Amino acid sequence: MADVSLKQVRKSYGNVEVIKGVDIEIEDGEFVVFVGPSGCGKSTLLRMIAGLEDITSGTLEIGGRVVNDVQPKDRGIAMVFQTYAIFPHMSVRENVAFGLTIAGASKEEKDRKALEAARILQMEHLLDRRPSQLSGGQRQRVAIGRAIVRDPEVFLFDEPLSNLDAALRMDMRMEIGKLHKHLSATMVYVTHDQVEAMTLADKIVVLRDGIVQQIGAPMDLYHNPANLFVAGFIGSPAMNFMDVEVLDQSADGVTVKAPALDPVKLPGVGEAFTANSKAKLGIRPQYLSVAPDTHAGALHGKVALVERLGTETVVNVELTRGGRIVAALAEDRPLELGTDIALGFDPGQAHLFNETNT
Amino acid sequence: MAIVTQDNHGLRLAVRYLVLILVALVFMFPLVFMLVSSLKPTAQLLSDTSSLRAFLPVGDISLENYAAAFRRAPIGLFVFNSIFITLVTVCASLFLCSLAAFSFTYLNWKGNGIVLSVILATLIIPFETIAIPLLLWVSRLPWVGMEGIEFGWLNTYHVQIVPWIADALTVFLFVQFFKDLPRELIEAARAEGASWWQIYRRVVMPLSGPVLATAAILKSLKMYNEQYLWPLIVVQDEAHRPIMVGLGYFFQLNVAWGEVMAYLSVITIPVLAFYLVLQRAFIASIASTGVKG
Numbered sequence: 045m046a047d048v049s050l051k052q053v054r055k056s057y058g059n060v061e062v063i064k065g066v067d068i069e070i071e072d073g074e075f076v077v078f079v080g081p082s083g084c085g086k087s088t089l090l091r092m093i094a095g096l097e098d099i100t101s102g103t104l105e106i107g108g109r110v111v112n113d114v115q116p117k118d119r120g121i122a123m124v125f126q127t128y129a130i131f132p133h134m135s136v137r138e139n140v141a142f143g144l145t146i147a148g149a150s151k152e153e154k155d156r157k158a159l160e161a162a163r164i165l166q167m168e169h170l171l172d173r174r175p176s177q178l179s180g181g182q183r184q185r186v187a188i189g190r191a192i193v194r195d196p197e198v199f200l201f202d203e204p205l206s207n208l209d210a211a212l213r214m215d216m217r218m219e220i221g222k223l224h225k226h227l228s229a230t231m232v233y234v235t236h237d238q239v240e241a242m243t244l245a246d247k248i249v250v251l252r253d254g255i256v257q258q259i260g261a262p263m264d265l266y267h268n269p270a271n272l273f274v275a276g277f278i279g280s281p282a283m284n285f286m287d288v289e290v291l292d293q294s295a296d297g298v299t300v301k302a303p304a305l306d307p308v309k310l311p312g313v314g315e316a317f318t319a320n321s322k323a324k325l326g327i328r329p330q331y332l333s334v335a336p337d338t339h340a341g342a343l344h345g346k347v348a349l350v351e352r353l354g355t356e357t358v359v360n361v362e363l364t365r366g367g368r369i370v371a372a373l374a375e376d377r378p379l380e381l382g383t384d385i386a387l388g389f390d391p392g393q394a395h396l397f398n399e400t401n402t
Numbered sequence: 403m404a405i406v407t408q409d410n411h412g413l414r415l416a417v418r419y420l421v422l423i424l425v426a427l428v429f430m431f432p433l434v435f436m437l438v439s440s441l442k443p444t445a446q447l448l449s450d451t452s453s454l455r456a457f458l459p460v461g462d463i464s465l466e467n468y469a470a471a472f473r474r475a476p477i478g479l480f481v482f483n484s485i486f487i488t489l490v491t492v493c494a495s496l497f498l499c500s501l502a503a504f505s506f507t508y509l510n511w512k513g514n515g516i517v518l519s520v521i522l523a524t525l526i527i528p529f530e531t532i533a534i535p536l537l538l539w540v541s542r543l544p545w546v547g548m549e550g551i552e553f554g555w556l557n558t559y560h561v562q563i564v565p566w567i568a569d570a571l572t573v574f575l576f577v578q579f580f581k582d583l584p585r586e587l588i589e590a591a592r593a594e595g596a597s598w599w600q601i602y603r604r605v606v607m608p609l610s611g612p613v614l615a616t617a618a619i620l621k622s623l624k625m626y627n628e629q630y631l632w633p634l635i636v637v638q639d640e641a642h643r644p645i646m647v648g649l650g651y652f653f654q655l656n657v658a659w660g661e662v663m664a665y666l667s668v669i670t671i672p673v674l675a676f677y678l679v680l681q682r683a684f685i686a687s688i689a690s691t692g693v694k695g
Contacts, residue, residue: 095592116592117597127584127586131590131605133608142596146596146604
């Protein structure tokens with residue numbers, strides 16, 4: 045196993061820079077997930093680690109060795125692709141043992157390692173089948189098996205579950221999590237699915253337009269987002285944002301108000317705010333709750349949309365004094381459209397972002 | 403109303419079949435004429451051409467033309483030569499052109515787009531324009547044979563093979579096919595430690611069955627059916643002549659048309675057998691390339 049270090053890594057296609065000076069340190073045995081919207085450069089970054097894309101500038105180290113100009117085969121990596129990329133003309137056994145065949149391993153070694161990988165992934169019974177005879181989930185297991193047998197220093201996963209249906213995705217997510225514990229390997233995983241990111245990662249790297257927005261543990265990102273983008277990207281449903289005016293800033297918090305919100309003091313908010321400045325208030329839908337009509341600081345409005353999910357109810361509320369807000373209320377609530385509703389929140393759970401903090 | 407619709411449908415079907423049969427007959431007439439005429443003496447053959455009897459095996463029917471044709475020309479040798487030249491050229495062409503296409507598609511070398519464009523541009527140059535320069539070239543080229551280094555390739559098999567191995571159309575077919583292969587397969591193989599040669603041999607070529615069949619069929623037909631001008635220029639000795647040049651044996655002072663037809667029938671047999679065996683692949687290849695036969 046090995047650590048991975050990216051220092052001021054950049055990638056350009058002609059005049060277009062897609063990775064803009066990325067610094068990431070991945071510890072030995074760590075599970076790191078790159079997340080971000082489409083086109084943010086997360087897959088490109090992974091492919092640069094794999095050696096499938098050249099690095100325009102900067103330094104990439106794997107296991108303390110600079111590998112900028114090292115061929116993929118000599119980097120000690122194994123990669124799992126979104127489209128599985130298993131060879132259709134080979135049996136599962138041949139696919140799993142492909143890397144060993146290339147390395148000139150003996151038949152006994154290939155069979156032993158293929159069987160070992162199949163056992164870990166519970167697919168011993170599939171070894172003699174062709175890829176066309178497998179389901180999507182089974183094919184992805186084969187792709188993972190192919191990565192395992194080579195005993196790589198770093199596993200790279202490029203959206204490996206995106207082509208699977210929801211149920212299979214959950215199963216495979218658990219499998220990958222178990223695999224990481226079993227192998228204690230360094231794993232770098234790209235996804236746009238934040239559930240995958242939150243559940244699998246030791247550390248998440250949030251990317252936007254080729255720039256790292258924040259690196260941290262999943263809950264760190266959830267509770268302490270560095271900027272508006274991370275706050276809006278991490279968490280589902282997405283965080284609500286409201287333009288507010290800062291009325292007062294003191295040692296015990298910042299007081300803000302908005303057309304839809306009476307003045308409220310936010311404790312524990314930093315000193316980056318000055319009185320009479322503009323800011324954005326962020327409230328996670330999960331931290332909103334139905335409040336009594338008379339509740340001070342409540343947000344009043346009418347129910348515009350209700351999504352009953354069984355364990356929670358997502359309510360879209362049209363605020364009386366302008367704007368919309370989404371609340372994720374615990375438990376099933378059969379709310380009628382158009383009914384008046386008041387939503388309260390704990391100011392201690394709210395986030396405040398200044399205008400430079402986008 | 404339903405009955406009327408059914409009648410219309412039946413009529414349309416009948417007209418369609420009639421048209422198809424007529425078209426099929428138009429294409430079959432030359433073949434039937436050749437086979438039937440090969441069984442007739444030349445005098446009867448010529449007199450029958452003014453009537454439908456030309457397409458019917460009637461009158462003085464025998465295999466005499468075949469016997470005469472075999473006496474006049476070493477047909478077995480010519481057929482062997484053509485099959486040998488075709489086989490070697492097709493195998494070498496598939497290997498070399500697929501390698502070139504692999505390089506154009508997957509290896510990101512500077513200027514590969516320009517080189518590919520130049521190769522494809524050669525498709526529009528008729529062979530006749532380069533025949534003489536090529537002749538001057540091959541007549542001086544060295545060759546390592548059984549008796550050491552010799553200069554000049556004339557009157558050999560390889561002079562009929564080597565110039566036809568590199569082929570823009572075959573390169574184009576492979577490039578198009580390789581571009582459609584999922585790129586992740588290549589990248590997965592690279593990540594697994596495969597060299598470019600191993601990727602070509604173990605991943606790309608085993609998946610290239612359809613394009614191999616297409617390219618092989620088109621190249622085989624070209625090599626077997628259309629090799630006339632070049633061998634006529636570069637091969638003077640009988641031992642290396644292909645079938646099309648052998649046709650010249652029958653156009654002496656008095657043309658024996660019956661023997662010509664017998665010769666043509668014999669040399670058509672390998673092509674027909676080839677077609678019948680690979681009928682499905684043949685149709686698929688024509689459909690996939692849009693190339694007319």
